[in-house]
Amino acid sequence: MTQASGTLPPHAIPPYAVQDDDLALLTDLYQLTMLQAYWGEGMRERATFSLFFRRLPETRRFMLACGQQHAAELATRLRFRDAHLAALAETGLFDDAFLEWLGDWRFTGDIWTLPEGTPVFENEPFMEVDAPIVEAQLLESLVMNLVQLETVIASKAVRVVLAAEGRPVMDFGLRRMHGVDAAVRGVRAYRTAGLAGTSNVLGGLRHDLPLSGTMAHSYVLAHDDEEAAFRAFARRYPGTTLLVDTHDTPEGVRKVIALMDAEPGLRVGAVRLDSGDLGALAREARALLDDAGNPEVKIVASSGLDEWQIAALREGGAPIDGFGVGTEMGVSSDAPVIDLSYKLVEYAGTPRLKHSPGKVNLPCRKQLYRRHDAEGRFVGDVIALRDEPGIEGEALLRPLVRGGRLAAEEMALAGEARERVADALGRLPEALRRLDPGPGDYPVTLSPALQRLREQG
């Protein structure tokens, strides 16, 4: 194994999180050693790398391709700084001439991407990078890391949204997600997937999802009694949500009712249930509130919820008006990874293919076509060669970066991801919108030319 070490220059205050300026260096060592080898061997021909996954997780019927357009945008502004080059020099693995070249490294190629939020299936390209191999190779590790996160999170979240059947779902996952980047970019994925709000202030402000919040048990406990806590918070935040399970849920609801009776001007928007049998407690709370003449006070629930539990609560008719979802959605606990690959499929104009028994490997530059029926419903996809004529359907891969420059009008479409997903959900076969696996696979076929190439390969 090539082993090496080096040091970054000391900071007056060491950075805690990863700063944008350092992202070029967030790569696997072998990308840099391979780059130097290509460079030294004079291998400057254009390559195409294709980003796709081979297999859906067992508990997914489709994935939402997310993060690829943002990753492509970032690729156009990756730069190696002097501090990076100094640290790489110290490893002893790299020549001065190569490091000088790396200091001038810019991405000058093309990147084709699916629009943010496109539903995708096995073997379908999310992104294809056409560039000199010394540029396309370098993007691998970072692009995979970035796309993996948003795709995994959005694809879990959309199931939660579907299970809630129109009831608002709020992200409460900041504390459980894997680090600060996951928590913040996760909110972008949640926005795409259709969540109604987030408790995450930085995430919501940065990625344009409404902020949402209630109160914590600690607030109740810091007061002398629950009534005092409810009164102070509801006076301060008219229409807020009060957390009623600190001691006993029905008792908490009764205190909210007593408070509203005692102060008729006080508005309480909702009560939140955060423990126990949520279905039974919601029914009891609803009855108490209705009997007291407060049908306008809503009930929101949280406490380890996932799409299955929400579906069960909905099926059981629990009168819950909104769901706060954290842990299970925040790490996509049933499917925390997708087996993304970033494969060399063409070099110097020649198809390239790894021999992988039992695996589908598709050579050459490609395009993905989605076919619709007369009502606009998706009826099947065709993976074809990029320039193959005569393939029906909507061509989904679009050139977002050309010659290292971002097409601003294409990038602007990334902002419409939420609307795209909402629209696409209505066009997906109904079977795919169910949580359970079952009959109704989505047909993905290979074009005639790609089929021929595979058989030759």
Next chain:
Amino acid sequence: MTQASGTLPPHAIPPYAVQDDDLALLTDLYQLTMLQAYWGEGMRERATFSLFFRRLPETRRFMLACGQQHAAELATRLRFRDAHLAALAETGLFDDAFLEWLGDWRFTGDIWTLPEGTPVFENEPFMEVDAPIVEAQLLESLVMNLVQLETVIASKAVRVVLAAEGRPVMDFGLRRMHGVDAAVRGVRAYRTAGLAGTSNVLGGLRHDLPLSGTMAHSYVLAHDDEEAAFRAFARRYPGTTLLVDTHDTPEGVRKVIALMDAEPGLRVGAVRLDSGDLGALAREARALLDDAGNPEVKIVASSGLDEWQIAALREGGAPIDGFGVGTEMGVSSDAPVIDLSYKLVEYAGTPRLKHSPGKVNLPCRKQLYRRHDAEGRFVGDVIALRDEPGIEGEALLRPLVRGGRLAAEEMALAGEARERVADALGRLPEALRRLDPGPGDYPVTLSPALQRLREQG
């Protein structure tokens, strides 16, 4: 539900990752609304919050407490910037006077922490924060996010290290981890857990773990044939590792041998197996290499490995000299979360306790004592009140922050986490170092005073 939105001021170039300057704003909305409520109610008394988990994941025998000292250090430098205050003002939830106060917010309290890498068990405090409630409350979301990541990753990784029984384990997980912060701080957790190296350049440079790398299939495929790729890479990087499974593993090994025969000066350090039956292929590769007089060429394996597969390979006697581990370790796929709680346990000198049927809630400021036998082995822990006299054992919680100031000499000890873990593994009961659950729980008891308080509560 309190709902609100606002906008951060536009950036010339929007930041991609989370910058350190923005971390104060990485909190749940309710922390800020509760802060304003406390502030408005004149609630400035000191509170103590305790960070712990209630239940070990099924597949863990212990956790390594990681990230709490770094999070405490960060707490001393959190600041709200003008841009944050402007965005919060726009939500309409906050008064100008409160925002002015927030602009001056500093952490002035004390933080007691376990040293980085301490093995911990159910209900044991990782950290206790003693501060005015308006300071201690605010830390909750960010501290939990930060500690959760490093604790989850290190606690998975240490199992992989144990399974490898002294063979080096390398982190190959950058592409699968949840975002850029997880990938980089994950390397700090890997260092603590005892990994030998990482492929992650920024992570390794920043957190002082040797960089490690081989080559990718794309490098082989970009060349006209495998021999050409091996020759070019081995000439460029003497002693490197060659990836031999692009077409056929035994055939790849034969090509490496032929290359070494043809160029006697060429040094190949190892071959890497990345697919197929790793045990059988390793034996075949070892035999081929030994028969050809190359016993010094090592064999490293990767491909979806976790602690169970490594243990099976070790038990099967597979001649593998090192392991590259990515996906499963990178997201801790069998236990991607730990149910950390950050609970108010004392306010204004009074114990506070949420009523949670079936759950252990421990009021008041605490200390954790670990008892050793004559050989220094850990024989049991006692959770006690912070100032309770007469408890035997080593007091593990240490005051890292006093009056808002970091104790530099304590913080320096965080750098010794790797050595601390290596030492602690030898002191843990042997049963806990096994991968499988089984007899041999570690005894954690409550001190007499804490027991009495619980019974009264």
